[in-house]
Amino acid sequence: MTGFGLLSFLGTLAMVVATDVNSSNTECHSPFTEVAGRCLHIEVATTGSWHNMRKLCQDLGGDLVNLSDLQFYGDLILYIKSLHLPNVHLWIGATDEATEGIWMWTDGTPVRMGTPYWANYKDNVQMPAGGENQNCAMLDINMHYYFNDYGCSSPDISPICEKYHEKL
Template sequence: MASHLYLSLTDLLLLRQEAQLNRMAAAQEATTELLKESLETLVQVRDSLKALGSKAEGRTPESVVCVSPFTQVGGSCLLLALDELHTWQSARQFCAGYGADLAHFSDVNTFAAILEYIKTISIFYNLSKNVNIWIGESDEAVEGTWVWVTGELMPRGAPFWGTRDGNLPEPADDRRQNCVVLWKRDQYYLHELPCTHEAAPLCQI
């Protein structure tokens, strides 16, 4: 009888411990999600404050001075090296040689300015072949969380991301594809590709 009671108490203690562990796991998951949402909110606030700061200081795209071979585009200095083909990491190293990194953007106007710049350079090069262009975005750290090389989060969907077969929206969140190109065959909208793909670097200072 005492042995039976002892086993029952043991089972009860184990059940209580299991329930407590389940509650702790659920709380940890909720905390992680809350932290992720807080990070996204802070990034948005930071970007808004940066934009307001630029306006307050009177900085405009026209006031940015770029040194050759860089060109002023949308308030930044860009270099598109269409005659260079690199993996994503190698493209970053190429840009680093100029004191730059792969390009990033956070608003539609800058994206439109970059697309116009690419179109101009492509005409100059008389480019007919399909050369994709690396930009500084990946989800290598956390699958499905797309982050610029600056640490800023990149939103999904229109107007930046393109579509693939069947008009399915990019990114596909394929674990084998963790880096982002401007995809020539889709009018240079964003597509995810393996980081070992070779594409032209778009550098930004």
């Protein structure tokens, strides 16, 4: 299957999977918005390093978003596209700073590698290939919001924050 064919297939799959991004009874308080049962805040007015944007999310009572659930990832992409945002990359809560090549979400769970998450960039492997210089993950606007590894200190990326609910 060609790269374009794969993108078309995955785009169609995302449309089928993400039928209603605001269908739950989750209550989110400002600045968070309910998306597929989770409370999110996309802060496009503020950009900064991965660590600074993670701190911003934590100050709001959450963290950078975890996209380990494929259904939610598809719903999020549809939501982002519905906002008609300016051309922005978006930090997510994945990094391999602790151990090069071992990608983890901020909650300590492993990040799934390859299709359907990672962008098909340069060498067509759909895997992070930035080595020690690119240890933080973002949704890459130039790659249709697939994951891409990037330098954590890049100051020009906005965060997607997720508010976590208290466990009863």
